[in-house]
Amino acid sequence: MERRIVTQLMTCMDESHRPVKPDDNAKGTTLPTDKKNTEAESDDEPGYVLVIGATDRPDAIDPALRRPGRFDREYALGIPDENARMQILSVLTHNLRVEGAFDLMKIATSTPGFVGADLTSLTNKAGNLVMKRIMDARKVELSRESVDGEDAEEWWRKPLSPEEKEKLSINMADFEEAAKLVQPSSRREGFSVIPNVKWEDVGGLDPLRHEFERYIIRRIKNPKDYMGFGVDLETGFLLYGPPGCGKTLIAKAVANEAGANFIHIKGPEVLNKYVDQSELNIWTIFNRARTCSPCIVFFDEMDSLTTERGKEGNEPVERIVTQLLTELDGGEERKGVYVIGATNRPNVMDKALLRPGRLGRLLYVPLPTPDQRVLILKALARKKPIDSSVDLVSIGRDNTCKRFSGADLSSLMNEAAMLALEDTLATIDTGWCDTSSTIKELHFKRALKKISPSVSNEQIKYYKDFRNDFRAA
Template sequence: MQTSKAFQEAYGFKLGDDVNICAAGAEVTTVESVILRDITPKLGTSDIPALDDENRAGWEWYLKEESLCRAEVIFAGMTFKNVTLTGPKRTFVIDFINAVLPELQLVNIAGIDQALKKLNDFLGNFHDVFPFPRQQKSCAVLLHGGHGYGKTFLIDQIISTGWGKVHRVKRDMKPPAIRTLFKDAKVSQPSIIVIDNLENLVSKEDSISESITEVLEEELDALVGGHSNPRTLPQVLVIGATLNANRIPMSLRRLRRFNEDILLPIPDSAARKAILKSLSPPLNPADPVDTLEKLGERTHAYTAEDLQKLLNKAYEIAMIARRGKSEAEAPESLYLEQDHIEQALLLVRPTAMHDITLQPPSVKWDEIGGQENVKEALRQAVETPLLHPERMARLGGAAKKGILLYGPPGCSKTLSAQAMATEVGFNFFAVKGAELLNMYVGESERSVREIFARARAASPSIIFFDEVDAIGGKRASGGRNNGVNVLTTLLNEMDGIETLKGVMVLAATNQPQALDAALLRPGRFDQLIYVAPPDLAGREAILRVKQRKMDMADDVDIPLLAQLTEGYSGAEVVSICQTAIDKVLKKCDQTGLELQLQMDDFKEAVTTVKKQITPEMVQ
């Protein structure tokens, strides 16, 4: 392989060196301006003075006409030796080339206005000359955000500008290969280095990850530190992407490295509407004009990718529905109908609700008999602050962070939390305290942190801790180190370095006296709602709800049955109904007849089901 002497000298190649030559992958661009530096005095010829202002203009013209214009290709570091004009021969090196490059800016990306502006401000640095001599800039930017938030999409959009050759750092690359990649990127400027899933390369506690971290630190430093013009950036853009910026070592977050980071947030209602409009689904013209507006309001916690999946599922449903029709029945134009979207919503869950989250059973308030005071208290505490925050702000109030439901077992605490989430349409994260303590040491705390992180991402949302006393017991009880650590984590999350905006924490316990006092301080579980055993009207309401789905004979006296169940919890009243059903089913099997539930069946069930609530529980 033959190369020009100028090329060899610029990049330090010597005869016998092993050199990897590869195609640049991009067209040679037109030059707009070139900065050359006279290095003659630095070559040891001390008797030759530096260029003065009087001769500078003549040298500029001569270098342009006789040196630059005669070269087919020029590159940073290229040297013109022993150039003669007047006086002694001089040597010049090309410090910087301002090529006519495609504009490195992104436009028309819906739903991420603030992040897009910050990214474009950073990309603009590659076209600027920095006015401040001590200003330190970096070639690297870190994109971070959850699954489906748009990191890969943004990287693809940058690549599609055609600004430079793309070099991808792959997961299985070893440190020497990464060094070679950076070297190739510098040679083939302008270029783009992409490091997707950066945390997979550098977050492990092993020698390979540590070596890769050191290589990235050195190469990022060298990009800026080794650039010949301190007022400009080398034309090498480095893009890192990660799910969690906290997993990137701080040594990689310093100046000249991934100092610039851009968080891609989960889309809010306005962003979701903008994303849906940009996707331009073919809606039926007969449908309301605000169909997408309403869909954007309903899709809490959906990312841009989730919304694309939702529409794709709706397209699939529409196609399947069309297949079942004859040519005469099938419409000429295929539209997305409201029903297609409704079906898709049942099938496509937001990414933030996967894995550790649990959707509640669909429970309506009218399915819970009695407890009217509890229902009203929850509506006031949850619906108003989260559904009407502007009203709360106008009055100078603040939403409560936590609500504790306490009372004897079986009195609808868990059902009330589920109904609250169902009625307001919030995402629901259900956790049993005892299950958290069954994990390995450290896993419980990590799970609590992850639940809160996901709830923030999926807001408006409700986190429900059932049996919270299992993790929130008094720390003085001793012997429960894991429980103490989990409690501390829970307190830290509720106090919040990160705000709990749009997140309500509900908890339930049968033993409020066992809770650590720290949980009940203002800013934590600062509203306590007592869920008492149902009174006479409450028990009758529970029986009326059950009656809707039961085949009862005319002799069943609901008010009398409510009196007979004095002192029973709501769950026990339901158990009485189920016991009566079991008895009648047994009679049906024995007689071969389809029998109804009789009053005597319920009376017998009352004697079978024992009361579990003791006087101490209701004190």
């Protein structure tokens, strides 16, 4: 049936280019006198049929229709950029009652990946929030008046009073709240929730923070300034260093500070046993990121995907590396797409990835210094009942904590909390309950005897040698 329809459509579209003669028009039809005169005056002018098609699956259309003479021109209506979103919002808010300072550009900036239908839903949601605010105020007022009976059950059915109609206007806060509630259609698959991790949670690592603020965060927040100076900075970063030093935490903090879309890829989940499926997964990730730019793509444990090519039995991973090289520095532009990789084994990665234009910025994440250990302990202590007598500065600078990574310090804090909890439960069992139980200095000293550093001196030397070799190269 579909083939017959396509054949008929092609025939009709080919015939639509023939000039329409007056005799053909007159068959079976009687034209008014004025129309007859018009046809007589324009015998040589052909008639035209304009055909417009719309689809969201152009590759599914028969190729015979996608040639000159049939569908001559194709226009791709992609995801609107920031300026286009602002124009769409100006149309949608044209007839709305708004109050206060209303910044459409700020709304457009905070809605990456939104299409026209999503922005319409955003506007409707903002209106719903206004109605909810009015209904909540009405409900509170009725509860104060203690209305009983039928009026108490039907309070929401009553029409709006003139005072309530005066309050029926949308402000900037309503749109900002609605933007958090509306999920755009292009982000409903593959995107991760923006992590709730801030720089204060990382503790230390100020040089890395400065690098990412310079290359990603400011660039996303102030794109016009960078474009004005023609600055073309690196968009690929590789974080390497001993395990447990906070590489994943840094990437999450960058995504949170930038406010960009975030795709978190665990290396092994891209691999697929079917031929070409792994490459398709890589292409899909970058295609989604381009669609909803600005976007940060974070590859965790990247060494599992990018081992060096040319080794026997490594053919499936080689195809993934080739696809990654194409996406990172190929024909497809990736403006607004920032790639961050994290690995503990940079030596096994293919060297073609570690050049400028791809993962050009190699950032070493070292073990924390004594001062950084103090900052990490203070960041971890914010959510725990630490006794006021505990001196975290002395604990962080103690030689016992030498070679402790961020993960080791987190384990130390959790072990101290567990020891404090056990002491509290023991007092409850004896019949005496202390509701003001806290983590004391004694618990940290006991925990230090149980926790040992997870990074050896040989590992530290290996990372330092790699860093020096890379700089020398």
